[in-house]
Amino acid sequence: MQVQGETKPYDSINVTPMLDLAYVLLVVFILMTTASVQGLTVSMPKPSNTPSTEKHELKVVQVAPGGQLMVNGVPVTLAQLEQELVQAKQRDPKMSVAIKGDARAQYAQVVAVIDLCNKLEVAMGLVTSRIGT
Template sequence: MRRFSKKSHGAVADINITPLLDLAWVLLVIFIITTTAMVQGIELKLPESTPHETDMESNTPTLSVKKNGDVYMDEEKVKLSELEKLIRDLKAAKGGKLPLVLRGDAGVEYKHVVAVLDILQRIPVEDLAIATKPINE
């Protein structure tokens, strides 16, 4: 007579997915934090104005003019001579309608912002929002 059962004691084929779910949540949180940081774009001190909110999509292209006159399209520095072609190509790719956000540093010389506005007027860009921060009263 045999005292041991004939059951086989093989390897368990189940996968514990709890650590995988934890990893997925951590990656999701990191993605959310980095994308909100990227939306801010180039660091500028925006001029103040009275509050007026305009709803823009989160993926709206942003033109930033720094205090020294450098122009950035989202995060990429562009020359004024190349800006018109870049925006024309982007507008054609979007089907003729291109909303833009223009951000200018509070200390930028007016001529730099006017140069960008002249280019936008030649294209023409109809949906233009100028970013400011609200006046603290």
């Protein structure tokens, strides 16, 4: 007679969960090794050894935290900025603009300045600072 609640001891170990884990680890390993091998090869241009002696006009446009615009430290509106950039481009077609947007500035104002530079076909760059400085 068998007593209820007694169970027969297992004579084999269920290895299915262990195999599932092994397969998952194998797939992750394969994906990670192929991802690290593949990539884009980019051929970077080499700078010329001769320094440029040309000096072109540079306008520094600052976007303050409140959204105010300043050109070389002088407050201006977006319309005044456009006039100033048009005049500067007439004087020097290779002039450029450096845009300094404050970290707390309204992003829309920075984009408006970038759009204006693109519209006037003026060379521009964004001024950043290193992290921690």
